[in-house]
Amino acid sequence: MSTAGGIIKALNSGVKHLAVRRFTLRYPEQKLKFVGDGFQFNPETGVGIAGLRGRHILYHEHCTGCQLCSVACEGIAEAIGMVKVNETWKQNKKAIMPQIDYGKCVFCGLCVDACPFYALYMTNDYELSSFTKSALIYTPAQLALKPKISQDVEIKIDDRGATHG
Amino acid sequence: MTTPLPPGIQLEKVDDRIMTLNVGPQHPGSGHMRLIIKVDGDYIVSCDPDPGYVHRGEEKMAEYRNYVQNIPHLERPVIHDSCNILYPYCLAVEELLGIEVPERAKYIRVIASELNRCVYTLYWLAIYGIFLGHSTMFMWPAGDRELFIDLLEAMSGARVTHAYLVPGGIRNDLPANFEERCLRQVDYFEKRLKEYQAIFYKNPLLISRTEGTGILSRTDAIRLGTTGSVLRASGVDFDLRKKEPYDVYENLDFETVVRKEGDSYARSYIPYLEMFESCRIIKDAIRKMPKSGSVRTKLKPNPKGGNDEVYKRVESGRGSLGYYIVSNNRPEPYRVKISVGSFRNLICMPYLLKGELLGNMPSVYWGLNYWPVEADR
Structure with a gap:
């Protein structure tokens, strides 16, 4: 193949893409849809349930204050600290629950694997940025909230190429 | 005076x-x-070459954490190839602790690591393109990489640093309908990959810049101890997936890509051709995988390793990647040595660049498939 021919062929393969729909995800307007409600773990079988590893959700009615999540995080991110809560639960005599610092968390989800009481899961919420460092520290009360999220865009593939949504 | x-x-x-x-x-x-x-x-x-600016002390850090806590930090050196850098660690720890891995988990691990290899290679290719001033070749692989990141995100829950492989299997089973989604996206990607030929690999401008530059002969490649695509570009048929098959690679249908030229062009072409093989492996593994079953063997809390030492290696995106782990009856390893492909390939830089034009330096440097963070560990 001659040099000019090769260059024209290369240009042509690029120019063809002017007619192809764009693949880029327009992020703040569009948000990717994930499988399930976030990463969860079944302590009976010892196997997790697939989902995005975003912000945690803490079920106060299950948490016993056993500190296993905090122990699991030692040596990884040291993001989990146990704090006193003004709540009385039968199973949580010490009234302590995890507080998570998202400035440190690496979202590995090993704390979820460590929880034997179905109390700590992860959610699809990944937009955690804030203007201050202290706002990144989520108290047990903040962790109990279910995130409000609308994520609906998926990769669609047809004859004309792939697009987001 | x-x-x-x-x-x-x-x-x-x-x-x-x-x-x-x-x-x-x-x-x-x-x-x-x-x-x-x-x-x-x-x-x-x-x-x-003067490496060492991003030394993180991964090996020392591993001596203070138990076998599970080591997972997140050990995948940091190559976040784009995190399944492959954890793979030999998991294999080694499994041998140390005497754990059997369920059959389905073995297949899923292979799928995850091949998807991850594609993610890494596409990222590498994107940088290779922009190194040579070809900005379309930056945009296309960076965009198509999203297909695999999407699949890995569905599998493991994270875009990069998946922490998906653990000693004993994998963290979670595949989500529903993953097989269909994976096959659809891999099929589309193969079609897309063929388009790279005309715009990049058959482009006379790329060929004129890379063909015949930085030639590494077969004997030199062996003598300098290179691995991975650099070795295969010099005509040595060596792929650990074929030569020392781990997990289920021996059951899967794929070929090693070898080229004889040993120049920059061959070194950039081999990872590209290997992506086709990766796609073949993924499709074959999905076909042969047991449709249900356990995916993880339960570990005892804080498992102890016994007085033993073990060395395991796998073929990563950058060549052979091995872990040597010594244990002395404690929950933490006594010594962890990571032997990475990038560092081995760096040694041929002085040989390849001697007498070369300065303008050819980027293509030779990046063609070595060198990843500084991994090399420094």
């Missing part, structure tokens, strides 16, 4: 014609490393 120098110190004799150039240490490509290059006009006289 000049004053004599203190004992033990010598001044470097500098030729008038020779100029020393520092390429780096701030990101000559990706990651911090420095190339000290001496040039005579436009020709490189000598090259002295």
Whole structure:
């Protein structure tokens, strides 16, 4: 193949893409849809349930204050600290629950694997940025909230190429 | 008369014609490393690679954490290839602790690591493209990489740093309908990959810049101890997936890609061709995988390793990647040594660049499939 021919062929393969729909995800307007409600773990079988590893959700009615999540995080991110809560639960005599610092968390989800009481899961919420460092520290009360999220865009593939949504 | 120098110190004799150039240490490509290059006009006289700017002490850190807590930090050196850097660690720890891995988990691990290899190779290719001033070749692989990141995100829950492989299997089973989604996206990607040929690999501009530059002969490649795509580009048929098959690679249908030229072009072409093989492996593994079953063997809390040592290696995106782990009856390993492909390939840089044009330096450097962070560990 001659040099000019090769260059024209290369240009042509690029120019063809002017007619192809764009693949880029327009992020703040569009948000990717994930499988399930976030990463969860079944302590009976010892196997997790697939989902995005975003912000945690803490079920106060299950948490016993056993500190296993905090122990699991030692040596990884040291993001989990146990704090006193003004709540009385039968199973949580010490009234302590995890507080998570998202400035440190690496979202590995090993704390979820460590929880034997179905109390700590992860959610699809990944937009955690804030203007201050202290706002990144989520108290047990903040962790109990279910995130409000609308994520609906998926990769669609047809004859004309792939697009987001 | 000049004053004599203190004992033990010598001044470097500098030729008038020779100029020393520092390429780096701030990101000559990706990651911090420095190339000290001496040039005579436009020709490189000598090259002295100077790695070590991103040393993180991974090996020492591993001595203070137990076998599960080591997972997140050990995948940090190559976040784009995190399944492959954890793979030999998991294999080694499984042998140390005497754990059997369920059959389905073995297949899923292979799928995850092949998807991850594609993610890494596409990222590498994107940087290779922009290194040579081909910005379309930056955009296309960076966009198509999203297909695999999407699949890995569905599998493991994270875009990069998946922490998906653990000693004993994998963290979670595949989500529903993953097989269909994976096959659909891999099929589309194969079609897309063929388009790279015309715009990049058959492009006369790329060929003129890379063909015949930085030639590494077969004997030199073996003598210098290179691995991975660099070795295969010099005509040596060596792939650990074929030669020392781990997990289920022996049941899967794929071929090793070998080229004889040993130049920059061959070194850039091999990872590209291997992506087709990766797609073949993924499709084959999905076909042969047991449709249901356990995916993880339960570990005891804080498992102890016994008095033993073990070495396991796998084929990563950058060549052979091995873990040597010594244990002394404690929950933490006594010593972890990571042997990475990038560091081995770096050694041929002075040989390849000697007498080369300075303009060919980027293609030779990045063609070595060198990842600074992994090399420094």
